[in-house]
Amino acid sequence: MGSGSRIDHQHHLVATTAAGLTVEAPATGVDLMPEGQRELIDRALQIQADWEANNGAATSEEALEYWGLRERLRSEYDLWNGHGLITDAEPEDDEGGIRQASSDSTLATPEAIDALRSALSNGVPAQREVPPDAGLSPDDRAVQRAAAQQVLDEVAAEHQAAAALQEQAREQWPANESVSYTDDFDAFQRDYEAARERAERGEQVVPYMTENATGGLGAREGGRGFGVEIEFDIDPGVDRRQAIQNIGRELRDAGLSRTARQHGYHSQLEAGYTDEPNAWRLEQDCTVAGELVSPILYDEPQSWQNLATACEIIERNGGRASFGTGGHVHVGMHDYDHDVANHTRLMQTYAAHEDVLYRLAQNPASEGNQHRGTRWCRPNPVPSQGYTAISQIESYHGMAVNLSGARRGGQSAHGEFRLWDGSLNPSVIQTQVKLSLGMAAAAVRGDTTVPGTRMQLGSHLEQRRQAGVGQRRRLSGDDWRTTTADFRRMVDSLFQRPEDKAQATALFQQTRWQRH
Incomplete structure (x- = not known):
């Protein structure tokens, strides 16, 4: 486009x-x-x-x-x-x-x-x-x-x-990985420890990239467009109305939006999406103070610079990612056609890694390391045998993966990954964008896990409970290898470049397993 x-x-x-x-x-x-x-x-x-x-x-x-x-x-x-x-x-x-x-x-x-x-x-x-x-x-x-x-x-x-x-x-996906977390546990462990050390030093734990951040997954040519919705609240003690006015004005002055006002809920959807860089839109949302909706983005330096600027403007004016805020990532699916096999592979990949995805969806800055809950992003039911028609897929607004916008096919087809928590850390948002892009691309390539497998939300905590191992206890040896195996397999299926796997590992290090 x-x-x-x-x-x-x-x-x-x-x-x-x-x-x-x-x-x-x-x-x-x-x-x-x-x-x-x-x-x-x-x-x-x-x-x-x-x-x-x-x-x-x-x-x-x-x-x-x-x-x-x-x-x-x-x-x-x-x-x-x-x-x-x-x-x-x-x-x-x-x-x-x-x-x-x-x-x-x-x-x-x-x-x-x-x-x-x-x-x-x-x-x-x-x-x-x-x-x-x-x-x-x-x-x-x-x-x-x-x-x-x-x-x-x-x-x-x-x-x-x-x-x-x-x-x-399929042709562009390299035949051999430069590093495999599945086969080389030590490579994963090195990246995990490096993230831990950055955290201990008080540094930015999850890296942020502005040049070729997605390895082609979000490229304008040959990749797929994406968009983000950033929900936020206002800090207690800060005048909410004034904060919204300040955020709107600064977004306009920074060249991100065309107006300084807060628009109605879903006004961007009604107006039609564009990839113009000044088409960010500040909207109302009944569950939070506001929601910032991006234009169609591609993996280009300006996109990532604008994302970082938007987060900084919101946070500097009293905005915060409270426990109830969500972050939604839209991903283009123009190449899914009307082929139910593509949709089936995507949803089976989601099901096979559901527990890992909800862990990575947690806002690392949340109190108690807890995900906001599934009221607005319920786990999708995915039959083990897959689907025979796209109409069978139960996915809509309010579920973890919403494919209602992908059913008709064509250039405007897109999916929405709703399970991510709200965050004003652009590094966290970027990593979640890349995970969403990686899942969408893997399904088209035919890279999937074993059909019918499911790692339900809460599975890892339940395994620890049955083994008598508390959540706070640090695992080691075979126990650590086992509890990280699903994450390592998923990352290998979504990314080829070492830097992408290391970035996802940093987010894994900052988050925790979630309860159902």
């Missing part, structure tokens, strides 16, 4: 006939792609992929199914019916109103879709007593077919682009 590009979270589909009719998806409030239609498109794309894998060879059954699906997509008006999607190109008809297309066609029920699939899979052309475009004028029928074909073509293009990006990601 180039400088100044924008994601509006809208998708406009336009198809025009000679008569001037236009089909356009609305900006908000309507799903362009109902699940039944998405399934038909996904199946058509799968057949195309199978043909390509077999050098264009296809059985008669596959050809019949494929062309049957294409015809169904061309003619199925009812999947869009009732949403006011068909209007004249001219603003008014002869009676002064907007002309709507006929709504008498047969509904595409799930039963009808299943019947169609069953008939096609058995090599029998689907038959319907009433054609799906019955009652439509020739112009209306033509625009429906043109629009459906455009949807199929657009999704096919997205699929091809995503497949190319996935292959590129």
Whole structure:
């Protein structure tokens, strides 16, 4: 995405006939792609992929199914019916109103879709007593077919682009690690001890990078964009209203935001995201004093300098990351396509390392080394067998990993990692951004843990309890190797560079295992 590009979270589909009719998806409030239609498109794309894998060879059954699906997509008006999607190109008809297309066609029920699939899979052309475009004028029928074909073509293009990006990601991942924490425990221990020594000297424990901080994971070209939401409260004894005004003014004066005022909740979402560096937005949030929402960021020096400046402005004016604040990281998933396998691998990776992730999510500066709790970031349920459809994934606002923004695919697809605690330490935020980017990238590459494994939140504390080992007791020897094994495996799967693993290890050293 180039400088100044924008994601509006809208998708406009336009198809025009000679008569001037236009089909356009609305900006908000309507799903362009109902699940039944998405399934038909996904199946058509799968057949195309199978043909390509077999050098264009296809059985008669596959050809019949494929062309049957294409015809169904061309003619199925009812999947869009009732949403006011068909209007004249001219603003008014002869009676002064907007002309709507006929709504008498047969509904595409799930039963009808299943019947169609069953008939096609058995090599029998689907038959319907009433054609799906019955009652439509020739112009209306033509625009429906043109629009459906455009949807199929657009999704096919997205699929091809995503497949190319996935292959590129696999090729760019080095075959051999320069250091492996799994195989070389001493390498991990050296980085852990170095972090401990920095803490004892009162130095910055978690390193902060401004040049190539992500090793390509967040690069503008070949990586994925990301964004952060930084919640904060105001210190007791500080005038809250004045503090918010000061923060807003200084953000504007520093060139991070365009205005000095505090906007309404989710106003950035409603306005549309951009990667302009002055598009940070100070918002209201009913649970905290304020939330600072970043623009789309990439791994560039200006992004990290702006993050550090934003945290400094908030903290200097009385802002603090209190126990109840959260930090959310959004990660682009434009290369996930509509492939449920990518989403499954991401969620299985999350499940396999859930306890480690909640430990790393703890704000190191929190009192008692406690995570804020799971009220606003509940652990995601992940079936051991994975998913057969994206619609099965239970992930939404309020869960640890929210994939509601990734289901439609396309350039605006993104996931939200909500489990991180709030922090005003840019080093901590950067490390959590990199963990989020690493998980998203590993799923696309196909790098996953054993499917079905789960390390639930609270697992390590429970193991210590059963072994009669207190939380405060420092482990050594085999006990230390065992309790760090899951962290070491996870870091090896997400990062290749030693500096990235060392940074994550420093955060691990500063945090503690959490209770369920």
